[in-house]
Structures are given as C-alpha cells and as structure tokens.
Amino acid sequence: MRTFVSELRRRNVIRAAAFYAASAWLAVQVATQVFPFFDVPTWTVRWIVVAAVIGFPFLIAFAWLYEITPQGLKRESEIARDESIARATGRKLDRWIIATMGVAIVLLLANQIVAHRSESVATTTAVPAITRPADAAPAKSIAVLPFTDLSPTHDQDYFSDGMAEELLNALAKLRDLKVAGRTSSFSFKGRNEDLRTIGKALGVANILEGSLRKQGDKVRITAQLIQVSDGFHLWSDTYDGDLGDVFALQERIAHAIADKLEIVLTGDAAQRIVPVATSNPDAYALYFKATGTFNRRDGAHFPEAIAELEQAIALDPKFARAHARLAALMAIAPTYTVLDPVAAVASVETHARLASELDPKLAEPYAALGQSLSIRRRYTEARVAFEHARELDKTDTTSALWYATELVMTGYGERGNAVLDDLLAIDPMLPTALLWRGASYSYFGDYAHAEPLLRRAADAKLMFAGLGLSYIADARNDKAEAIAQLTTAFGALDSGLPKEWNGMLASGILGDASARADALDVVHRYLDAKPRVVSGVVVYALMRMGEPGRALAIIADGFTSNDAVFLALMWSPYGRDVRALPEFSAFTRRIGFAEVWDTYGAPDDCTREGAGNYVCR
Numbered sequence: 001m002r003t004f005v006s007e008l009r010r011r012n013v014i015r016a017a018a019f020y021a022a023s024a025w026l027a028v029q030v031a032t033q034v035f036p037f038f039d040v041p042t043w044t045v046r047w048i049v050v051a052a053v054i055g056f057p058f059l060i061a062f063a064w065l066y067e068i069t070p071q072g073l074k075r076e077s078e079i080a081r082d083e084s085i086a087r088a089t090g091r092k093l094d095r096w097i098i099a100t101m102g103v104a105i106v107l108l109l110a111n112q113i114v115a116h117r118s119e120s121v122a123t124t125t126a127v128p129a130i131t132r133p134a135d136a137a138p139a140k141s142i143a144v145l146p147f148t149d150l151s152p153t154h155d156q157d158y159f160s161d162g163m164a165e166e167l168l169n170a171l172a173k174l175r176d177l178k179v180a181g182r183t184s185s186f187s188f189k190g191r192n193e194d195l196r197t198i199g200k201a202l203g204v205a206n207i208l209e210g211s212l213r214k215q216g217d218k219v220r221i222t223a224q225l226i227q228v229s230d231g232f233h234l235w236s237d238t239y240d241g242d243l244g245d246v247f248a249l250q251e252r253i254a255h256a257i258a259d260k261l262e263i264v265l266t267g268d269a270a271q272r273i274v275p276v277a278t279s280n281p282d283a284y285a286l287y288f289k290a291t292g293t294f295n296r297r298d299g300a301h302f303p304e305a306i307a308e309l310e311q312a313i314a315l316d317p318k319f320a321r322a323h324a325r326l327a328a329l330m331a332i333a334p335t336y337t338v339l340d341p342v343a344a345v346a347s348v349e350t351h352a353r354l355a356s357e358l359d360p361k362l363a364e365p366y367a368a369l370g371q372s373l374s375i376r377r378r379y380t381e382a383r384v385a386f387e388h389a390r391e392l393d394k395t396d397t398t399s400a401l402w403y404a405t406e407l408v409m410t411g412y413g414e415r416g417n418a419v420l421d422d423l424l425a426i427d428p429m430l431p432t433a434l435l436w437r438g439a440s441y442s443y444f445g446d447y448a449h450a451e452p453l454l455r456r457a458a459d460a461k462l463m464f465a466g467l468g469l470s471y472i473a474d475a476r477n478d479k480a481e482a483i484a485q486l487t488t489a490f491g492a493l494d495s496g497l498p499k500e501w502n503g504m505l506a507s508g509i510l511g512d513a514s515a516r517a518d519a520l521d522v523v524h525r526y527l528d529a530k531p532r533v534v535s536g537v538v539v540y541a542l543m544r545m546g547e548p549g550r551a552l553a554i555i556a557d558g559f560t561s562n563d564a565v566f567l568a569l570m571w572s573p574y575g576r577d578v579r580a581l582p583e584f585s586a587f588t589r590r591i592g593f594a595e596v597w598d599t600y601g602a603p604d605d606c607t608r609e610g611a612g613n614y615v616c617r
Contacts, residue, residue, distance in 0.1 A: 060563035162288030181427020199228030290457035299336030320358035327368035367399030411603025443572035463492030536562030
C-alpha cells in the first residue's frame with residue numbers, strides 16, 4: 001500500500017487531482033456569480049459540475065500514464081525513475097493549486113458578503129412578507145401571462161387577454177395549485193422581462209405564455225409551459241378551432257397543464273376544468289371587451305362596457321357571468337362616473353339575482369351585491385353577502401378586496417388588513433389593495449412599509465394613490481409634494497366638484513391658516529346650496545380641516561358620492577376628533593355600525609356597553 005501511494009506521489013497523480021478539484025471549484029464559483037449578469041440559464045452551471053465529475057477519472061488516468069517533461073509530454077514508461085520530474089513539476093502544480101484555491105476562496109467570501117448585505121438590506125427596507133413572494137416557489141405554482149395578439153389586424157388584444165384570464169381563473173380553482181393573481185401577471189404585459197425575474201416577482205415556479213390568432217371565425221391558440229428555474233419548456237402545443245370551440249380549446253390547454261404539473265383532479269374538475277359560459281361566441285367577445293374596461297377601472301368607458309354587457313345578455317339571456325359582471329360593474333360605477341346611484345343599485349340587485357339563479361356557484365354576484373349593500377350602508381347584510389362570496393370562491397380577488405375594505409370601513413381594521421395581506425400574497429401588484437394596505441401603514445407612522453406599497457400602486461397608474469402618498473410627504477414636511485399628491489387623488493375620484501377645487505381643498509387640508517379659511521368658505525357655500533348627493537371628498541376635507549361635527553352630520557343625513565374615502569380615515573389617528581364627539585355613539589347607531597357590531601362583535605377600538613351602545617377610543 002505504501003509503495004502504491006508513493007507511486008501516486010511520484011507520478012504527480014495526487015497533485016493533479018488536487019489541481020483539477022481546485023480548478024473545477026473555481027469554474028463553478030465564477031459561473032455562479034458571473035452568468036446571472038449575462039442572463040445565462042442556471043442549468044449551464046449544473047452541466048459544468050457534471051462535466052467536472054465525468055472528467056475526473058480521465059484526468060487521473062492521464063496523470064498515471066503521462067508526465068510533462070522539458071522535452072514535452074511523454075509516457076511514464078519512457079522515463080527512467082531517476083529522471084522523473086515529480087519534484088519539479090510538483091512544485092509548479094503546488095503553486096497553481098494554491099493560487100487557484102486562493103481565487104476560489106476570495107470569490108466565495110465575496111459572494112457570502114454580498115448575500116449577507118442583501119439580506120440585511122431586505123430585512124431593514126423590504127415590505128412585509130405578504131407583499132413579496134417567498135424565495136422558494138412551490139413546484140405546483142404558475143403564472144398565466146397575457147397572450148400575444150397575432151391576429152392580422154392586431155385588433156383582438158381584448159380577446160387574447162380574455163382567453164388568458166379565463167385559463168387563469170380556471171386553473172386557480174384547482175386544488176393544490178398556486179396561481180398568481182391576474183393583476184400581477186398582467187402587469188408584465190409587453191415588458192419583455194426575463195422569465196426568472198417574473199417568476200421571482202410572482203413567487204411561481206412555472207409560467208404559461210402564449211399567443212392567439214383570430215381571423216373571422218377561426219382561432220389558433222399557441223401555448224407553452226416554461227419552468228422558471230432554467231427556462232426549460234415543459235410543454236407546448238398549438239390548437240386550432242372555431243369561435244364556438246373556445247371552451248374546448250381552453251379545456252384541452254388546462255388539462256395539459258394539470259398533467260404536466262401532476263395536479264390530481266377531483267370533484268367537478270375531474271370532469272371539466274373550464275366551464276362553458278355561453279353558447280354564443282359574439283356574446284363571449286362582448287363580455288371580454290367589457291371585462292377589460294372593468295379590470296382597468298376605466299370610468300370614462302364604463303357606459304360602453306355597460307352597453308356591451310347588456311348586448312351580450314340580449315344575445316344570450318342565460319349568460320350567467322355576463323349578468324354577474326354587469327352587476328359588479330354597476331356596483332362600482334357611482335364611484336367612477338356620474339351614474340345615478342339609485343339606478344345603479346337597482347341594476348346590481350337585478351343582475352346579481354339572475355346570475356346566482358343561473359349559476360349558484362358564482363361568487364361575483366354576491367360580491368357585487370355586498371358592495372351595493374355597503375354603499376347603501378346596510379353593513380350587516382353586506383357582510384353576509386361578502387362572506388358567502390368568499391365561501392364560494394376564495395380565489396376571487398375582487399370579492400376579497402371589497403370584503404377587506406368593508407371590514408376596514410366598519411372599524412375592523414386588523415381583520416381587514418389580514419384579508420389584504422392574504423390577497424397581496426396571491427396578487428402582489430393589485431393597485432387598490434396596495435393603496436388600502438399602504439394607507440393603513442402610513443396612518444400609524446410605519447412609512448418604511450407604507451411607501452413601497454403606495455409607490456407600486458402609483459406605478460400601476462392608480463391615480464388616487466396620492467391619498468396615501470400625501471401622508472408620507474406630509475410626515476416629511478414636504479408640503480408642496482403632499483398637496484400635489486392629494487390634488488391628483490381628488491381629481492381622480494370624480495367627486496363632481498369643479499376641477500379647480502381639488503387643489504384648493506388639498507391646500508386647505510395641508511396648507512396654512514389662510515388656505516384653510518378659503519377652502520372652508522367654499523365648502524360652506526357648497527353645502528348651503530344643499531346638493532342632492534354630497535361629495536365624499538368634501539366630507540374628507542371637513543374631517544381634516546377641523547370640522548368633524550359638520551362632517552358627521554352630513555354622513556348621518558344621507559348618502560355621499562363616496563363613503564370609502566372618509567370612512568377608512570375615521571378609524572385612523574386622523575379621525576380621532578370625530579370619534580371623540582359626544583354624538584359619535586348615536587351616529588354609530590344611525591349609520592348602521594352598531595347593528596353590525598352587535599352581530600359580529602365590537603370593532604378594534606371600541607367597547608360595548610350594551611346593545612347598540614359603544615364607546616370608541
């Protein structure tokens with residue numbers, strides 16, 4: 001044994017093995033740290049490791065059989081033992097090994113330092129875990145990106161988006177499959193981001209992307225399922241059919257994805273993943289158009305969307321989801337347009353009832369009904385409707401958002417924020433959820449968590465994100481920025497007030513005593529004219545300009561154009577003066593708060609002293 005080891009040393013086999021191992025380690029360290037800068041797929045590092053392992057026995061055999069001499073490479077058998085250059089070559093190899101190990105160790109230490117610094121920065125500056133996906137995405141997780149419109153005239157973008165959204169909604173209902181929310185997935189539309197970046201942002205291991213070509217009644221859908229970690233195409237296929245075949249095409253795609261991700265289908269999903277919504281292709285296309293407007297909260301085009309849904313229903317009166325979408329759109333229309341609230345309420349109830357009768361499993365009609373009831377301050381009934389919607393479909397982000405805002409507005413801030421946290425874990429770029437959660441943080445001075453959320457809401461073009469950002473600017477004593485943010489937010493809320501009032505009210509809230517006096521003078525004259533529906537922005541302004549009693553009286557006397565803008569404020573530190581009023585307890589009974597509290601328990605900052613009687617801090 002000793003002779004064999006001595007022979008290994010004489011032939012430099014041990015040194016060659018050490019040099020090879022050090023070189024391989026250095027190669028892996030360089031690849032690990034340099035490749036990401038050039039978007040080289042991570043699977044290349046794995047192949048480097050595999051190649052190093054395969055090459056090792058060949059290196060050992062080579063070192064045993066050959067030696068490098070001053071005269072060149074010779075077989076070991078051609079060299080006399082007393083002429084072996086083991087010592088000279090060995091010393092060179094020793095120097096190379098030490099140098100290589102030194103470089104590899106420096107790279108490893110640098111990598112650890114950078115990782116430690118990144119972790120420290122993330123700990124001190126990142127938003128809570130609910131606003132960013134976990135580093136290790138579950139294997140059974142997917143994001144569905146909007147499909148590319150390849151139609152000859154490129155006018156079917158709404159149809160391409162609609163098809164992708166339908167697949168997303170169907171997959172979201174599969175047990176054990178995590179599906180990123182629509183708003184977050186669709187935020188990457190047209191951005192050409194690296195798939196690894198998208199996967200990390202959305203916390204998913206797989207991405208479905210595709211294209212749609214529609215020409216006349218013919219449809220071609222190409223879809224591909226890609227593994228985020230290495231860009232490997234797990235599956236791809238092309239489907240051709242007529243407009244009447246779209247549900248069958250969606251079903252085939254959904255089943256292919258479920259098979260590739262090894263999702264076990266049970267219950268109704270074992271029979272069908274994608275339900276047939278309508279037998280009329282034209283009605284389906286109109287539904288897609290209106291849905292695009294609804295998703296964007298594009299108030300200027302709400303009348304067109306309403307007409308499109310009404311036309312879809314005329315083509316197919318049994319199209320349950322068109323009834324449900326019309327109910328949802330009408331539920332929020334008074335907030336984004338000057339639509340008559342009374343007419344909107346009647347429409348919500350009619351179409352929500354028809355939708356639930358046609359398809360009792362739909363959550364959207366109950367969510368729309370809950371939103372309509374909340375606007376009319378029938379909070380107990382609204383809560384029942386929202387909770388039923390949640391029971392029917394926990395993946396429905398719209399009903400989750402409306403339920404969360406209902407909780408916050410009625411004083412259950414902690415529960416509302418918990419729902420928002422869950423919602424943002426699924427759909428981390430949902431603008432309105434970001435605003436509500438960010439505003440909640442800012443109310444209590446947690447600007448480190450508030451600002452990233454509010455900035456993301458603003459980046460997503462949520463025009464009234466300034467409601468939250470103004471609090472942060474004001475806390476930094478940047479009055480000009482705070483006023484600008486609040487002015488923009490007021491303008492986006494379609495309050496029915498003259499445009500020049502937006503800046504004036506913002507200055508009255510955040511400016512000096514003179515600006516406040518001017519703003520209050522205009523507000524008093526506006527109220528003296530007894531408008532049929534008082535602007536919610538005016539009530540908000542009164543709360544923040546030192547007239548909480550007047551604000552409370554307006555709320556108690558009738559509906560406003562937008563209760564949400566000031567009810568959340570009422571439960572924040574900014575609403576302290578309102579809650580301290582002697583008449584506040586009676587107000588809670590009159591507006592309907594006390595009834596919902598009697599049913600569901602006292603809210604966060606109130607104590608029950610008897611039926612319908614609460615004292616709030």
